[in-house]
Amino acid sequence: MRGRETRPHIGIFGRTNVGKSSFINAITGQDVSIVSDLAGTTTDPVNKSVELTGIGPVVLVDTAGLDDTSQLGELRANRTRKVLEIIDAAILLIAGNRVSDTEQALMARFQSEAIPFLLVHNKSDLERWRNHGAVFPEKTPVLDYSSVSHEDPWPLLSKLKRIIPPSAFKRQALVGDLVAYGDVVMMIxxxxxxxxxxxxxxxxxxxxxxxxxxxAIAIVLKEREVEVFLKKTKIEPHLVITDSSIFNKADAMIPKAIPLTGFSVMLARFKGDFDAYLEGTPKISELKDGDKILLLESCSHHTSCDDIGRVKIPRWISNFTGRNLHFEIVAGLDDIPGTIQDYSLVVQCGGCMVTRRQLVNRLQPARRAGIPVTNYGMAIAYVQGVYERAVAPFVKRDDLETAYL
Known part of the structure; x- marks a missing residue:
């Protein structure tokens, strides 16, 4: 079975002008970052897809300096801290034998969020590392490196490779583990x-x-061609994947013996907190008058008059429950209004534009507070009466039954 290869996300952190951009250029062997003596050249986190020797394809997240004390600098620093939600490992650069409270606080955050990291003393051509009493987390070596002396980056990169979690390299399948050679998969x-x-x-x-x-064999159809295709070709697909908005139509068109799921349900298993979704989705039936529902739309897109997240899902859930419910929509990675305890249910989109770590971290506050979470496609399938069929390709029967208990 083959799948889609993920790219580890590596955050590059440090105070202004410790040489983050020069460091990135040095370890990649490319001019991928602007180098300047002017403080604040890097203003916001920037993702750079590169190939690192001995590691392979990665995404380097170049961040703004953490020690800018201006009002704008604090906004930049907050954006830099949000990078912790998406990275698999980190490199913290220091220079001039200086380790301040800023670095100490960041290392503490790395530890609390289980982010492995390297501590690199950059500009070591000017001054080699000497510890002047700084206290580091246990087993945190300081690596000397010079970005300007053409130093071989491999010793540093080999240490970086060892700390990146194996799951960050994992080749994942969307549906590839469900199909074999020659199987036909129909997409509506x-x-x-x-x-x-x-x-x-x-x-x-x-x-x-x-x-x-x-x-396997991919067949792509609009919904009005499905019945004609099945009748004329006599082909029985191994699996059918439909857009969640037409779950009930697809359920009626596709014979019950053929497995049916949705693109959003597929993504829920691929990069979401699928077990939490299985547990939380049936809680839709327990909603009460006045409950607030939080809809997390992780991408920002142009909305239409019948938008799936902003219009259809609120309408479908309200009609299904018969309750007077209140819906809040948060786009992108904007802050959640109020506190998470204000909500009785969180509905997360498929998350096609964010990383798995980013999506799971987005749901952590709700999970810790005991608030049910679900996914766009799974919620739609539930209120349209096709939930069991939609999740069945990805779960064991006893797991599904447990979710209803």
Whole structure:
């Protein structure tokens, strides 16, 4: 079984002008970052997809300096701290034998959030590392490195490779583990007002590639062609994946013997907190008048008059429960209004534009507070009466029954 390869996200941190940009250029062997003596050249976290010798494809997240004390600097620092939600490992740069409270606080955050890190004393061509009484977390060596003396980066990169969690390199399958050579997978893709002109949305493209990578056959249809296709070809797909917005139509068109799921449910298993979704989705039936529902829309997109997250899901959940409910929508990674305890349910989108770590961390406050969480596709399937069928390809029967207890 083959799958989609993930790229480890490595955060590069440090005070202003410790040489973060020069360091990135040195270890990649490319001019991928702007180098300047002017403080604050890097203003916001910037993702750079690169190939590191001996490690492979990674995403380096170049961050702003943490020690800017201006009002704007504090905003930049807050954005830099949010990087901790998406990275798999970190490199903290220091220079001039200086370790301040800023670095100490950041190392404490790394530890509390289980982020492995390297501490690198940059500009060592000017001054080698000497500890002047700084106290570091246990087993935290300080590595000397010079970005300007053409020093071989491999000793440092080999240590970086050893601390990156194996899961960050894991090749994951969207549906590839469910199919074998020659299996036919049908995808039902509505072309409506929400469909981007001239192209498919990312989860649809990813599914097609994953199917092809696993030597199966991908068939893509609009919903009005499905019944004609099945009748004329007599082909019985091994699996059908539909857009969540037409779950009930797909359920009626596809024979019950054929497994059926949705693109958003597929993403829920691929990068979401799937077990938490299985536990939380049936809680929709327990909502009461006045409850607040938080909808987390992790990408920012142009909204339509019948938007799936902002219009359809609130309408479907309200109609299903018959309750007077209040919905809050948060786009991108904006802060959640109020406190998480204000909400009775959190509904997360598929998360096609964010990393798994980012998505799981986004749901952690709700999980810690005992608030049920679900996913767009799983919530839609539940209120449209096709939940068990939609999740069945990804779960054991006894797991599904446990979720209802």
């Amino acid at each position: 893709v509505p072309i409506d007002l929400e469909a981007p002109e001239g192209r498919l949305i990312l989860p649809q493209v990813q599914a097609i590639r994953d199917i092809l990578d696993n030597d």
